[in-house]
Amino acid sequence: MDWVFLSELAINGALTGLLYSLFAIGLVLIYKASSVPNLSQGGLTMVGAYVVLALSHDAGLPLWLAIPLAAVIMFGLGFGIERVALRRLAGRPVVMILMLTLGLDIFLRGTTLAIWGGTSRSVDLGVSYEPLFLGDIFVSRIHLVGAGVALALFVAFMLFFRTRTGIKLRAIADDYMASWSVGISVERGVGLSWALASVVAVAAGVIWGEIQGVDQALSLLLLKGLTVAVLGGLDSILGAVIAGIILGVVENVGADLLDPLVGGGSRELIVAAVLILTVMIRPHGLFGRHDIERV
Amino acid sequence: MQEKVEAQNILSMNSVEVLYDNVMLAIKGVSVQVPTGEMIALLGSNGAGKSTTLKAISGLLKAERGRISRGEITFQGTDITEVLAQNRVGMGICHVIEGRRVFEHLTPDENLTAAAPRGMSRSALNAEKEKIYDYFPRLAERRNSQAGYLSGGEQQMLAIGRALVTQPKLLMLDEPSLGLAPFLVEEIFGILQKINQEEGVSVLLVEQNALAALEIVSQGYLIENGRVVMHGTAEALKSNSDIQEFYLGGGEETDFHNVKHYSRRKRWLS
Ligand SMILES: Nc1ncnc2c1ncn2[C@@H]1O[C@H](COP(=O)(O)OP(=O)(O)O)[C@@H](O)[C@H]1O
Ligand SMILES: [Mg+2]
Numbered sequence: 001m002d003w004v005f006l007s008e009l010a011i012n013g014a015l016t017g018l019l020y021s022l023f024a025i026g027l028v029l030i031y032k033a034s035s036v037p038n039l040s041q042g043g044l045t046m047v048g049a050y051v052v053l054a055l056s057h058d059a060g061l062p063l064w065l066a067i068p069l070a071a072v073i074m075f076g077l078g079f080g081i082e083r084v085a086l087r088r089l090a091g092r093p094v095v096m097i098l099m100l101t102l103g104l105d106i107f108l109r110g111t112t113l114a115i116w117g118g119t120s121r122s123v124d125l126g127v128s129y130e131p132l133f134l135g136d137i138f139v140s141r142i143h144l145v146g147a148g149v150a151l152a153l154f155v156a157f158m159l160f161f162r163t164r165t166g167i168k169l170r171a172i173a174d175d176y177m178a179s180w181s182v183g184i185s186v187e188r189g190v191g192l193s194w195a196l197a198s199v200v201a202v203a204a205g206v207i208w209g210e211i212q213g214v215d216q217a218l219s220l221l222l223l224k225g226l227t228v229a230v231l232g233g234l235d236s237i238l239g240a241v242i243a244g245i246i247l248g249v250v251e252n253v254g255a256d257l258l259d260p261l262v263g264g265g266s267r268e269l270i271v272a273a274v275l276i277l278t279v280m281i282r283p284h285g286l287f288g289r290h291d292i293e294r295v
Numbered sequence: 296m297q298e299k300v301e302a303q304n305i306l307s308m309n310s311v312e313v314l315y316d317n318v319m320l321a322i323k324g325v326s327v328q329v330p331t332g333e334m335i336a337l338l339g340s341n342g343a344g345k346s347t348t349l350k351a352i353s354g355l356l357k358a359e360r361g362r363i364s365r366g367e368i369t370f371q372g373t374d375i376t377e378v379l380a381q382n383r384v385g386m387g388i389c390h391v392i393e394g395r396r397v398f399e400h401l402t403p404d405e406n407l408t409a410a411a412p413r414g415m416s417r418s419a420l421n422a423e424k425e426k427i428y429d430y431f432p433r434l435a436e437r438r439n440s441q442a443g444y445l446s447g448g449e450q451q452m453l454a455i456g457r458a459l460v461t462q463p464k465l466l467m468l469d470e471p472s473l474g475l476a477p478f479l480v481e482e483i484f485g486i487l488q489k490i491n492q493e494e495g496v497s498v499l500l501v502e503q504n505a506l507a508a509l510e511i512v513s514q515g516y517l518i519e520n521g522r523v524v525m526h527g528t529a530e531a532l533k534s535n536s537d538i539q540e541f542y543l544g545g546g547e548e549t550d551f552h553n554v555k556h557y558s559r560r561k562r563w564l565s
Pocket of ligand 1: 315316344359
């Protein structure tokens with residue numbers, strides 16, 4: 001195999017992988033606070049993209065204004081979800097919260113379908129599709145931009161978790177009861193984690209919307225995002241970044257090797273294999289904590 | 296006269312009943328008074344209702360689907376029965392819950408930061424931390440390691456330090472001696488006494504280790520089966536033959552058949 005071609009596959013795989021990470025960071029934020037994988041993160045990402053479109057294409061705002069505004073709206077929506085739905089489930093089994101997030105995902109898909117219909121719309125970020133060559137290697141500009149956004153969010157959250165509010169959120173992730181006992185508002189902390197995950201959803205929605213168009217299929221990103229989050233350890237943001245890169249590279253290089261043998265479609269198989277093998281061999285993922293057991 | 300008593304007691308709990316899940320009656324009319332600035336012990340064997348009593352005071356009952364079905368609790372003269380747990384912390388009630396429960400994945404320093412009240416300035420927090428590290432020099436040495444890897448004694452110290460950051464007026468501790476070597480219990484209880492004297496913090500101490508507890512408190516309550524069966528000064532309790540037999544005699548299991556016996560004793564004690 002050609003070395004240049006292989007590095008091109010690997011580098012583009014890594015960039016795509018960072019876009020999975022961008023999605024997975026939202027999952028991790030909520031998992032940390034609630035110990036539940038948020039099955040509606042795909043729906044939130046889709047809604048994030050639709051809100052940006054509504055503000056820019058429908059209301060006529062420029063994108064540089066529409067995106068931050070959408071982030072603010074989604075931040076509020078995240079808080080609202082905790083207030084209206086999650087708070088009632090406090091103290092119930094985690095599986096009930098999981099089912100709630102599934103219901104929420106279905107609800108969000110139905111709502112966007114009702115309001116905006118099912119035709120795919122484009123974001124028009126204005127990123128050029130001219131090929132960009134790094135030496136001999138071709139990379140996609142939009143993927144490069146998205147990977148940059150993912151890394152920027154990663155750094156931002158690492159810094160955030162060292163602030164006093166961030167430390168309180170980590171305390172909530174560790175122990176609800178102990179948090180209450182020292183006056184930390186667990187409810188507000190969980191709400192904040194949903195709000196932040198919803199902001200991440202805007203970023204992921206814009207980038208992925210630019211790549212594949214904005215429609216209900218955006219919510220299916222959940223499957224790869226979950227795989228990345230599980231491989232990374234579900235509660236580690238660093239894990240989500242590294243697992244994203246790993247999955248992206250393995251998927252891209254693996255599919256190139258396998259597709260000729262099986263006649264295509266091996267990408268999904270590779271993702272499935274990574275998810276299943278992680279759960280079987282290393283359930284805590286690459287960077288997950290070993291002692292989370294909260295009911 | 297009644298008001299004077301109120302003013303002297305930072306906490307007054309009157310005939311409180313607690314129900315879990317609306318069916319399980321865990322305490323059946325408990326009355327406990329904590330005079331301002333004093334240290335009071337709540338003694339009793341496993342399942343007696345000690346932790347439930349503390350949770351009723353701190354408001355943490357709600358997190359376990361428990362509620363106060365009768366009676367009332369006043370703190371500094373204010374009825375707090377309906378106040379949210381987090382607001383009770385703001386009023387000055389802090390509950391060091393059973394089993395230490397430090398934030399394991401945070402460092403001791405971050406554990407203290409996590410407990411900082413809203414609006415506490417960075418310099419005030421740092422000063423508070425230094426004061427806590429002065430009380431617990433062992434913690435100072437390990438302030439940046441992961442709290443989950445501290446020894447049991449160090450974790451208990453951290454749990455107490457973390458509670459102090461909330462600026463409590465009433466500090467409640469649930470079995471802080473559990474599983475600790477006697478020399479550590481002595482060290483921690485000594486520090487509690489120092490905190491009580493230097494900061495003027497009132498202390499409500501739940502213990503099965505009556506021997507150690509009665510050394511540092513002024514009064515004690517004995518709870519059995521969800522009821523207060525005895526109340527007296529530490530001296531009176533230490534010399535009481537039942538207490539000696541069941542709680543000071545080396546810590547064997549308590550015999551529940553003696554509950555009635557205590558009730559009878561209570562009458563002549565009061
Ligand atoms: N969360 C709960 N739900 C139901 N019953 C409880 C709960 N916590 C305690 N109890 C019951 O209440 C009684 C008192 O328990 P507790 O207050 O924990 O006693 P202690 O702290 O003195 O050991 C026990 O019978 C216990 O089984
Ligand atoms: Mg107990």
